Amino acid sequence: MASKKAQVEDQRAGAEIIHGAHECYNHSVTQLKELGFPRGVLPLKDLEECGIVRETGFVWMKQKAPYEHFFEATNTLVRYDREVTAYVEEGKMKKMSGVKSKQLLLWVPIVEMSIHEEVGAEKKIYFKTPVGIGRSFPFVAFMDEEEKKKLFLE
Numbered sequence: 001m002a003s004k005k006a007q008v009e010d011q012r013a014g015a016e017i018i019h020g021a022h023e024c025y026n027h028s029v030t031q032l033k034e035l036g037f038p039r040g041v042l043p044l045k046d047l048e049e050c051g052i053v054r055e056t057g058f059v060w061m062k063q064k065a066p067y068e069h070f071f072e073a074t075n076t077l078v079r080y081d082r083e084v085t086a087y088v089e090e091g092k093m094k095k096m097s098g099v100k101s102k103q104l105l106l107w108v109p110i111v112e113m114s115i116h117e118e119v120g121a122e123k124k125i126y127f128k129t130p131v132g133i134g135r136s137f138p139f140v141a142f143m144d145e146e147e148k149k150k151l152f153l154e
Helices: 004-011 021-035 145-153
Strands: 016-019 047-053 058-063 067-071 076-089 092-103 106-109 112-116 124-128 134-138
Touching: 016 021, 021 047, 021 058, 021 076
Parallel strands: none
Antiparallel strands: 016 047, 047 058, 058 076, 067 076, 076 092, 092 106, 092 112, 112 124, 124 134
16 A cells, blocks of 8 residues: 555646745636636635646645634635645536534535536535535635626626
8 A cells, every 4th residue: 555645746746836825826816717716715824835737637735834714704614724635627626635614513524615507596616525415605705805896897
């Protein structure tokens, strides 16, 4: 059985790696936009490194320290570990690690998020737990102020 370090190296083989807070922030904002997600859905702080393996869709983001963020629009507290990983494709992040949501008194891992659009209905982001249970919230709840202004001016 391969060691954890070897597995990580295998996942990251052929990756584009970015270092530095400013560069990683810009890269993550660009990636979220390309995937169709609003900028505020992953409000990571003090990024040190991020990367993407375009062949597999594997991405990671490393912060200096874990971070907790309260989303007022959804009344949800979310914890982002020092490293957040996922496999991404347009409108979906799956096999996520490093993201947990506080539900009642428990921290529940979030393993997938996807964008759902139905004709005549509000666009939503669906968050799924390891047991397959999930919850959806309005897409606009995760938009930053600039995105909201742009949306309402269109």
